[in-house]
Amino acid sequence: GQQVMQIPQYxxxxxxxxFTTYCNSSTTLSNIxxxxxxxxxxxxxxxxxxxSGEVKKQKRLTFQFxxxxxxSSLHITATQTTDVGTYxxxxxxxxxxxxxxxxxxx
Amino acid sequence: SxxxxxxxxxxxxxxxxxxxxECTVEGxxxxxxxxYRQAAGRGLxxxxxxxxxxxISSEVPQNLSASRPQDRQFILSSKxxxxxxxxxxxxxxxxxxxxxxxxxxxxxxxLSVL
Numbered sequence: 001g002q003q004v005m006q007i008p009q010y011x012x013x014x015x016x017x018x019f020t021t022y023c024n025s026s027t028t029l030s031n032i033x034x035x036x037x038x039x040x041x042x043x044x045x046x047x048x049x050x051x052s053g054e055v056k057k058q059k060r061l062t063f064q065f066x067x068x069x070x071x072s073s074l075h076i077t078a079t080q081t082t083d084v085g086t087y088x089x090x091x092x093x094x095x096x097x098x099x100x101x102x103x104x105x106x
Numbered sequence: 107s108x109x110x111x112x113x114x115x116x117x118x119x120x121x122x123x124x125x126x127x128e129c130t131v132e133g134x135x136x137x138x139x140x141x142y143r144q145a146a147g148r149g150l151x152x153x154x155x156x157x158x159x160x161x162i163s164s165e166v167p168q169n170l171s172a173s174r175p176q177d178r179q180f181i182l183s184s185k186x187x188x189x190x191x192x193x194x195x196x197x198x199x200x201x202x203x204x205x206x207x208x209x210x211x212x213x214x215x216x217l218s219v220l
Contacts, residue, residue, distance in 0.1 A: 033208060042196055045208040088150065093140055093200055093209055098149035
């Protein structure tokens with residue numbers, strides 16, 4: 001249906017390693033939003049992608065929207081301990097992915 | 107930008123007791139309002155959303171109800187709590203209009219039903 005699937009569910013990396021989480025949909029997305037939730041905190045909006053093939057960067061974070069607008073990814077270069085948290089994609093306010101929880105060891 | 111006030115931050119309630127969680131919004135008018143529940147280590151489950159005063163849509167049949175008595179006030183209630191109602195409850199707001207508006211979340215209420 002309209003669900004979005006996120007993989008992996010959990011990821012542990014050493015500080016300095018890269019990290020990628022993927023968000024997939026069986027149907028075309030009009031847009032995709034990404035949120036980050038720190039442990040014990042609430043989700044905070046990171047970015048929205050709207051155009052096919054769109055790529056946006058925020059410092060070490062790179063967000064991509066697939067050409068077919070059915071998938072998206074978030075890539076973090078050289079992770080830091082401040083990147084710890086759960087990353088959610090959302091196709092609308094009604095439909096969130098289950099999130100990818102990132103842990104980073106120094 | 108919008109500010110979401112949500113209280114209390116933590117709550118411990120016995121099974122069978124009533125519940126009332128309140129959320130108020132600043133910085134916008136006529137927002138779309140949402141209640142989510144998040145089980146430990148899990149994703150966000152949408153419980154209710156509202157596009158205006160007195161308008162409530164329920165996404166999941168459950169032991170909870172919601173009300174919107176004022177434009178920027180959203181209340182989550184239960185007459186009798188169940189153990190399964192435990193979780194992290196989040197209120198969120200989004201500007202009325204297109205679905206491209208981002209969500210602003212409150213700081214959440216950690217509810218433990220014992």
